[in-house]
Amino acid sequence: xxxxxxxxxxxxxxxxxxxxxxxxxxxxxxxxxxxxxxxxxxxxxxxxxxxxxxxxxxxxxxxxxxxxxxxxxxxxxxxxxxxxxxxxxxxxxxxxxxxxxxxxxxxxxxxxxxxxxxxxxxxxxxxxxxxxxxxxxxxxxxxxxxxxxxxxxxxxxxxxxxxxxxxxxxxxxxxxxxxxxxxxxxxxxxxxxxxxxxxxxxxxxxxxxxxxxxxxxxxxxxxxxxxxxxxxxxxxxxxxxxxxxxxxxxxxxxxxxxxxxxxxxxxxxxxxxxxxxxxxxxxxxxxxxxxxxxxxxxxxxxxxxxxxxxxxxxxxxxxxxxxxxxxxxxxxxxxxxxxxxxxxxxxxxxxxxxxxxxxxxxxxxxxxxxxxxxxxxxxxxxxxxxxxxxxxxxxxxxxxxxxxxxxxxxxxxxxxxxxxxxxxxxxxxxxxxxxxxxxxxxxxxxxxxxxxxxxxxxxxxxxxxxxxxxxxxxxxxxxxxxxxxxxxxxxxxxxxxxxxxxxx
Amino acid sequence: xxxxxxxxxxxxxxxxxxxxxxxxxxxxxxxxxxxxxxxxxxxxxxxxxxxxxxxxxxxxxxxxxxxxxxxxxxxxxxxxxxxxxxxxxxxxxxxxxxxxxxxxxxxxxxxxxxxxxxxxx
Numbered sequence: 352x353x354x355x356x357x358x359x360x361x362x363x364x365x366x367x368x369x370x371x372x373x374x375x376x377x378x379x380x381x382x383x384x385x386x387x388x389x390x391x392x393x394x395x396x397x398x399x400x401x402x403x404x405x406x407x408x409x410x411x412x413x414x415x416x417x418x419x420x421x422x423x424x425x426x427x428x429x430x431x432x433x434x435x436x437x438x439x440x441x442x443x444x445x446x447x448x449x450x451x452x453x454x455x456x457x458x459x460x461x462x463x464x465x466x467x468x469x470x471x472x473x474x475x476x477x478x479x480x481x482x483x484x485x486x487x488x489x490x491x492x493x494x495x496x497x498x499x500x501x502x503x504x505x506x507x508x509x510x511x512x513x514x515x516x517x518x519x520x521x522x523x524x525x526x527x528x529x530x531x532x533x534x535x536x537x538x539x540x541x542x543x544x545x546x547x548x549x550x551x552x553x554x555x556x557x558x559x560x561x562x563x564x565x566x567x568x569x570x571x572x573x574x575x576x577x578x579x580x581x582x583x584x585x586x587x588x589x590x591x592x593x594x595x596x597x598x599x600x601x602x603x604x605x606x607x608x609x610x611x612x613x614x615x616x617x618x619x620x621x622x623x624x625x626x627x628x629x630x631x632x633x634x635x636x637x638x639x640x641x642x643x644x645x646x647x648x649x650x651x652x653x654x655x656x657x658x659x660x661x662x663x664x665x666x667x668x669x670x671x672x673x674x675x676x677x678x679x680x681x682x683x684x685x686x687x688x689x690x691x692x693x694x695x696x697x698x699x700x701x702x703x704x705x706x707x708x709x710x711x712x713x714x715x716x717x718x719x720x721x722x723x724x725x726x727x728x729x730x731x732x733x734x735x736x737x738x739x740x741x742x743x744x745x746x747x748x749x750x751x752x753x754x755x756x757x758x759x760x761x762x763x764x765x766x767x768x769x770x771x772x773x774x775x776x777x778x779x780x781x782x783x784x785x786x787x788x789x790x791x792x793x794x795x796x797x798x799x800x801x802x803x804x805x806x807x808x809x810x811x812x813x814x815x816x817x818x819x820x821x822x823x824x825x826x827x828x829x830x831x832x833x834x835x836x837x838x839x840x841x842x843x844x845x846x847x848x849x850x851x852x853x854x855x
Numbered sequence: 856x857x858x859x860x861x862x863x864x865x866x867x868x869x870x871x872x873x874x875x876x877x878x879x880x881x882x883x884x885x886x887x888x889x890x891x892x893x894x895x896x897x898x899x900x901x902x903x904x905x906x907x908x909x910x911x912x913x914x915x916x917x918x919x920x921x922x923x924x925x926x927x928x929x930x931x932x933x934x935x936x937x938x939x940x941x942x943x944x945x946x947x948x949x950x951x952x953x954x955x956x957x958x959x960x961x962x963x964x965x966x967x968x969x970x971x972x973x974x975x976x
Contacts, residue, residue: 381943388946397964398954402946406954417940439931446892448968453893497970512965515954654931662937 355637356616360608361535363615367575369537370588371530371607373481374570375548377523377558378491379422384519385490386413386456386658391521393494394564397514405519407452412657415440419521420463420661422557423488425671426523427464429551429678430483437662438463440488440655448513449492457524459652462487463661469551470680471543473536474702476694478680481544482528491520529588537573537611542604545569546704547679549600553707554676560707562599563743569597573610575618589614590624594638596631599740600704606631609638633738686710690719703727704740708747715751721758725750729768733775744775752781765838766790793840796848799832803845803852806831817853825849881910894969 358366381391387404403411427434441459467483494517499509525548533540549567552558559566574591592614594606614624628641677685683706687697690713700706705726712722726741730750734741753771756762762770762785773784785791793799806828807814816824828849833840883906890897897905951964960967 383941383943383945388941388944389948390945396951398951398966399948401949401954403949406949408957414939414941416943418943420940437937448966496965499970510970511968512962513968514965656931659932659934659939660937 355613356620357609357612358615358619360612363575363611364535365578366619367577367589367611367615368531369533369607369611370574370576370591371527371533371537371541372572372591373525373527373530373541373544374572375525375545376491376568376570377426377525377548377552377560378566379419379521379523379557380559380566381416381418381422381521383416385416385419385488385521387519389519393514393516393520395516397516400516401518405451405515407450413456413655415658415661416521419488420663421667421671422521422555423463423486423523424663424668425555425675426525426552426557427467427486428668428672429555429675430464430467430469430486430525432464432467432483432486434464434663434668435461437461437660438487439660440658441652442655443489444651448511449495450490450518451493451515455490455492456655456658457489457652458487461660463663469544469547470678471540471547472680472683472701473539473543474698476698479533479536479540479543481530481540484526484528486523486525489522489524491517491522493518538604538608541569541571541607542600542704545603546600546706549704550679550682550707554679554682561742562740565598569603570595571597571603571607571610573607573614574624575611575614577618589618590626592624592627592629592638593644594629594631595641598633599743601738601740602631602633605636606638609636613638690723692719692723696723699723699727703731705731705742708742708750711747712750712754715748717751717754721754722747722750725754725771729771733772745771749774749781756781756785760794760841761785761791763792763838763841766792790839793836794844796844799836799840799845799848800852802832802835803828803849806835807849807852814853817850822850825853828853881906881913 379391383389384391384405387402389402389405390400392400404413424434438458438461440456442454443457443459444454446453462485464486465484467486469481469483471479471481473479493513493515496512496514497510498512527544530540545562545567549560549562552560552567561567562569571594572591573594574589576589577586579586592610594610597603597606610629617624625640625643627643629638630641631638676682683697683701686706690697692700700709700723703726708726709719709722712726713719730741730744734744737744753762753767753774756770757764757767769788770781770784770790773779773788774781778784778787810827810831813824813827817828825846829842829845832845832849833842836845883902886902886906886909887897890902955961955964955966958966
């Protein structure tokens with residue numbers, strides 16, 4: 352891939368105003384698919400979770416999953432949207448084998464939810480309101496694997512293999528209005544927005560929301576508008592690109608930043624931005640050109656004749672509204688108070704995008720402080736060095752188990768970090784890693800005393816100093832004992848025992 | 856939004872038949888193109904025949920727009936039924952063998968299709 356020219360970020364923001372828009376697809380965690388009673392599960396043996404409906408076989412008819420409709424209404428309400436008294440499905444026609452029917456059942460002119468907003472918190476605590484245009488129901492597509500060709504990418508592939516297990520999985524697509532005013536914070540806002548959507552769907556319990564598994568996917572639209580002098584009329588909106596394949600919070604932020612720098616460099620040289628989809632490449636940190644796209648992309652939408660309109664009653668909407676969890680901003684305030692975090696500690700958590708993980712870790716039994724320390728400390732550090740989101744490395748349950756092992760004295764912090772590494776590298780649960788690597792703290796005083804006596808015997812001068820009351824000299828002995836124990840001892844206990852043996 | 860959602864389309868444009876701007880404008884090129892996209896092999900004779908038939912259908916549908924006045928609401932579902940739902944309960948699925956039984960080509964677990972020069976929608 353040819354390396355695109357990039358403008359310095361600050362310079363780009365000086366010259367241009369970034370204008371954003373996001374489409375976030377959320378896979379619902381219903382038991383069955385959107386329009387068939389096949390299990391909503393993929394990742395198993397290909398083409399086993401399919402019915403004639405999912406394969407678009409002649410004579411098969413879709414039927415709407417009621418639970419998916421309820422989840423969609425709840426999500427719409429949580430996004431501050433109005434719920435349409437009547438909404439209908441539409442066929443989005445296109446020729447591509449990821450859906451066997453040659454159309455996707457979606458919603459077009461009558462989405463179930465419209466006109467909302469989401470409050471997003473930036474790193475410095477400022478709140479930003481993201482306008483939501485609509486949230487509509489649709490079905491996910493199957494998974495294509497392109498075979499042959501040099502790169503494995505679509506161009507040049509010789510043939511493709513299709514697994515329809517994911518075809519028909521219920522999706523809600525959340526579409527923002529045009530977002531102005533993010534300015535230099537645009538990349539951060541993008542990350543904070545997707546993170547907030549993730550927190551919302553997790554607190555609603557309607558999606559597993561794992562970005563790395565594609566449960567939550569973000570298409571990021573961005574264009575640049577040239578700044579004009581004060582008093583002059585604003586410039587026209589620039590041509591936008593839509594970046595796809597952004598599968599982590601980290602990449603959302605990076606992709607927006609990259610596109611700002613790339614587009615600014617082109618515009619400044621008098622070039623034009625091509626309206627197209629672009630693909631984000633996590634490994635190179637760049638986007639590459641995809642399909643040209645126009646506002647007039649004609650999918651020949653028409654009302655889906657096989658499905659009847661959805662007309663939720665006012666009672667159902669009221670019932671779902673009453674069952675909504677707290678709004679994200681209120682929830683954040685409550686959690687901060689419950690956990691007793693300082694402003695700085697809490698901001699750290701929000702910025703890390705790990706609020707959900709920390710909530711789940713405390714739900715599994717760990718203290719909030721311990722959960723915060725591990726997630727925003729060691730786990731975030733490893734995630735950063737590996738270029739992935741921390742949430743993909745380890746489960747909240749395992750972190751909670753690790754915390755419990757430290758609190759029980761089975762592990763020191765240092766040993767716990769080694770155990771964490773083992774868990775991340777797939778060696779099993781914390782208990783299994785402790786057993787497998789033989790990492791538990793030596794709590795047997797007998798073994799410690801033997802090592803201490805040996806260390807004291809080999810350093811008689813130190814022993815004499817301790818007996819003279821120079822307690823700090825014990826450090827040398829403690830160090831020798833910790834070394835002998837390969838670090839698997841509680842230093843405080845060793846110190847106690849050293850002083851005890853020295854004065855014996 | 857704005858970005859992805861195409862501009863609101865009137866019902867008449869929405870129900871416009873595929874492959875044409877104005878009614879009656881079906882050409883043999885359009886039919887051949889659509890057949891290619893749909894992976895349906897058509898002989899030149901079949902293309903000519905279908906072009907004529909599709910043009911006639913389009914013409915007939917166009918008559919509806921002549922009689923429909925602006926005060927007639929668009930009808931997508933003639934039967935006054937709403938909220939036909941299914942409970943979220945897993946039912947029977949096809950076996951992999953059944954799923955692939957109608958496929959012209961497969962690799963034993965997945966459908967095999969020609970490479971498409973295009974992208975996911």
